[in-house]
Amino acid sequence: MGRETPKQQQQQQQQVSYTVEQLVAVNPYNPDILPDLENYVNEQVSSQTYSLDANLCLLRLYQFEPERMSTQIVARILVKALMAMPAPDFSLCLFLIPERVQMEEQFKTLIVLSHYLETGRFRQFWDEAAKSRHIVEAVPGFEQAIQTYAIHVLSLTYQKIPRPVLAEAINIEGLSLDKFLEHQAANSGWILEKGHGRGQLIILPRNEFNHPELKKSAADSVPLEHITRIFPILG
């Protein structure tokens, strides 16, 4: 017992002085940090934060020592990765998860969900997600994150979008949709327009992808650090 006290102290000190992300940066290939990383996944779930690097590091350690793998933790990592769309994090994680693990039912479901999101099939996605509440509801903020992704792809694609198309993609209807639209109009520059006889149209904020003319301005700028290369000559 007497021996453990300094050890515990040391551990506590470490916890004080290192965040998990620092741990990953300093020991990317150290099996001892595995429990810390597992706790960190749970922390990301409860505090609605996200660290791809830490999660990839954990999946890597599982890959090196498959007998230490916790499928429950892997499932949480994958749900978090879905929430990071449009980033390719879900694939990045799958690349590291052995095929026999991916055959498990819960992972098959997540792979189907990812497939729907990757191919813009939001209707099917929400239907499937409703059937698998036990998986996705374990992670707070899931719905919202997917809605954010849906809005992201829609804003790449549409200048003006019909209300029903939007409703289907973000899975919000009726009064809640009215409220949502009001909020977006007040905070994110959405404009609601009466359509010609076929219902409401929503004008999404302008960006260089749905208004290509916005792109040109950025095309021929030269970063300062490139200019600095010729400073000695100019001087």
Place this chain on the structure above:
Amino acid sequence: MATNYDYEEAPANYDETHRQDLGYDPNFVPDSVKSFVGHLYRHIREKNVYEIHQMYEISFQTLSDRLFKDTPWPSVDAVAHYVDNDQVFCLLYREMWFRHLYARLSPTLKQRIDSWDNYCSLFQVVLHRVVNMQLPNQWLWDMVDEFVYQFQSFCQYRAKMKNKSEQEIALLRQYDQAWNVYGVLNYLQAFVEKSNIMQILEQEKEGLEQFTATDGYDYSGGSNVLKVLGYFSMVGLLRVHCLLGDYQTGLKCLLPIDISQQGVYTSVIGSHITTIYHYGFANLMLRRYVEAIREFNKILLYIYKTKQFHQKSPQYEQILKKNEQMYALLAICLSLCPQVKLVEETVNSQLREKYGEKMARMQRYDDEAFAIYDELFSYACPKFITPSAPSFEEPLVNYNQDAYRLQLKLFLYEVKQQQLLSGVRTFLKVYSTISLGKLANYMEVDEPTLRTILLTYKHKTHAVDSDGKIISNADVDFYIDDDMIHVVESKPVKRYGDYFLRQVVKLEGVINDMDRIKLE
């Protein structure tokens, strides 16, 4: 007499019988080898990089071809007293000894383990003692490259459990630390950290340090070994991570090296190719096709222009093989993201010659097309590995294909998700505006389905870069206004700024040259 073949004492050893059949004496040192090691040792002590490089690149190959075509070089114990029993030299000699053995013969398990031990001893010396040497970049690159190669080779070997003898299994259990994935990664990481290479490259940007300008050599009497090993270890880490399917982490390891410019990594052709091959492959798997196409294009053009200078190099075959593989990867990238404008004419005509017909078929997205994606990917991908040790209890099964199959499956999955995009592309190319209803009609799908296809197109052609910024990979783009699609053809962005900057620097160079001529 002590030899380094401890395993010959093991009973009923396959290797021993094999060796006796060959009938050579590992302790016989021909005069030419005596003189080779003697001179090489002297040049290393005198830090004569030029001579070391000559002996390493040319004499070693010539002697290997002449005397050791299918036998190993003399054992290190037999040559040690020609080099004052110098510990570091002996470690270096053994490293070459094993490299030659791997290249020309097939190593036994015991030899694989011994080679690992030798790397450990050598790396410990470099990491923890002051090594007062200056070695050619080529040699230092080969060390890192071979270290990773032998790791990969070991994993492949270990994963073929079916035909393992009891003795081999016993050895695998006994030496479970040999080529352990943590060990491999931590050595590479230790080189990166101990060498301070990241700080050096950072400071170089501010003009506080010289590294690239001297190709990593130290002209003020110091050693280049740790620094350059640290530098190449970043490429080594990229490669190991790609072998493991961890593309994100691999690219992160390479971040300190600015691959848009020449650097020490381009000073050795093998390193240049390995860097770009893995960089491009990782970007392909991350769906950053434009980035992959750009870098493949650059290196393929470079190889095209310079390959005749490497004809006599021992790496020549390797160069040609990677060249072919990168054409296959470029064919894949361009089929998924047809940005042919990014490809230089020479490269493009080579590509058409090699893959023109296949690429046309890949556009069709039928079963035959998937078969071609499968074929090209399988031909050109890295040799993926499963890093974990086998479970020795279960019925012994081969798992050497598992990692490859998983990466292939996920890649083909991605291709399938994109299969309808080439159809959309064809129509978008011929219209400036088209209504959703009309396009749905042409594509023989209903309107909601068309909307999902168009969303998929947008999502797949807009990648997220390493800073989280959205970058467009689209050759043809569009936006939808209510139910009307407006097509935007992306014009190639002429980089006038860059062009003028380069011309300014060039002109300054010419003026300087002229000034010098006047003085002379």
